[in-house]
Amino acid sequence: MLSIGRIVLALLPIVVFIDAQTFSTGDNSSIADCSHECSHKDESRFCLDGNAHFYERLLMGHLRYYISTQVAIDLWHKHHKQGVARNASEIHEEVREGLGLQWTGEKDIVTEKIIDSLADLVTERTQEITLRDRKHAPPTHCPIPCEYTHDLYIILLVLSGTFNIILITSLIAVCTRSAERRNRHLLVATDDH
Numbered sequence: 253m254l255s256i257g258r259i260v261l262a263l264l265p266i267v268v269f270i271d272a273q274t275f276s277t278g279d280n281s282s283i284a285d286c287s288h289e290c291s292h293k294d295e296s297r298f299c300l301d302g303n304a305h306f307y308e309r310l311l312m313g314h315l316r317y318y319i320s321t322q323v324a325i326d327l328w329h330k331h332h333k334q335g336v337a338r339n340a341s342e343i344h345e346e347v348r349e350g351l352g353l354q355w356t357g358e359k360d361i362v363t364e365k366i367i368d369s370l371a372d373l374v375t376e377r378t379q380e381i382t383l384r385d386r387k388h389a390p391p392t393h394c395p396i397p398c399e400y401t402h403d404l405y406i407i408l409l410v411l412s413g414t415f416n417i418i419l420i421t422s423l424i425a426v427c428t429r430s431a432e433r434r435n436r437h438l439l440v441a442t443d444d445h
């Protein structure tokens with residue numbers, strides 16, 4: 253009576269739920285190379301190198317998108333302010349202020365000098381690109397936010413719940429039908445006697 257389709261239907265919520273579990277409990281496989289466990293006392297540099305490569309990837313990617321966004325802001329100015337983009341000191345001031353706002357004041361590693369240099373660098377490159385008279389800013393890609401997996405988890409949970417309801421409903425339907433049939437058999441049997 254339990255067809256293959258129904259067995260699959262019964263197993264699907266389990267599969268979906270296990271999938272959702274790994275999302276909610278933090279599947280860190282997407283953060284390849286990065287680990288909290290690295291130490292300078294490790295035998296090999298493998299772990300530390302992994303971390304270095306991870307942050308190199310992050311830094312380069314974000315620097316790229318940050319400059320692209322500054323170019324887009326320049327284009328916005330051109331578009332909205334009679335074709336006039338920001339001049340170098342305006343870009344520098346905005347970038348320096350923005351970066352400064354993210355600086356927690358710790359001088360342990362990142363100093364004000366680093367922020368100044370970064371602002372110089374971003375300003376120079378933004379101007380260079382803007383002066384080429386681009387019509388479109390280079391594309392940017394936002395990183396996938398934490399809510400993404402959360403949303404996915406909710407969707408999977410709803411899916412899983414829906415499948416369970418379908419399963420339970422069809423099981424109830426099957427049981428009721430066979431019970432009805434049994435009753436009818438009984439009625440026929442008692443009528444015969």
Ligand SMILES: *[C@@H]1O[C@H](CO)[C@@H](O)[C@H](O)[C@H]1NC(C)=O
Pocket residue numbers: 280281283284285286287288
């Ligand atoms: C993922 O997390 C586990 C446990 O928290 C850890 O042992 C493992 O090294 C992590 N993997 C990566 C790639 O960071």
Ligand SMILES: *[C@@H]1O[C@H](CO)[C@@H](O)[C@H](O)[C@H]1NC(C)=O
Pocket residue numbers: 339340341342
């Ligand atoms: C840049 O623009 C600002 C505001 O429009 C202006 O005050 C400043 O003099 C300009 N700087 C240069 C170097 O042109």
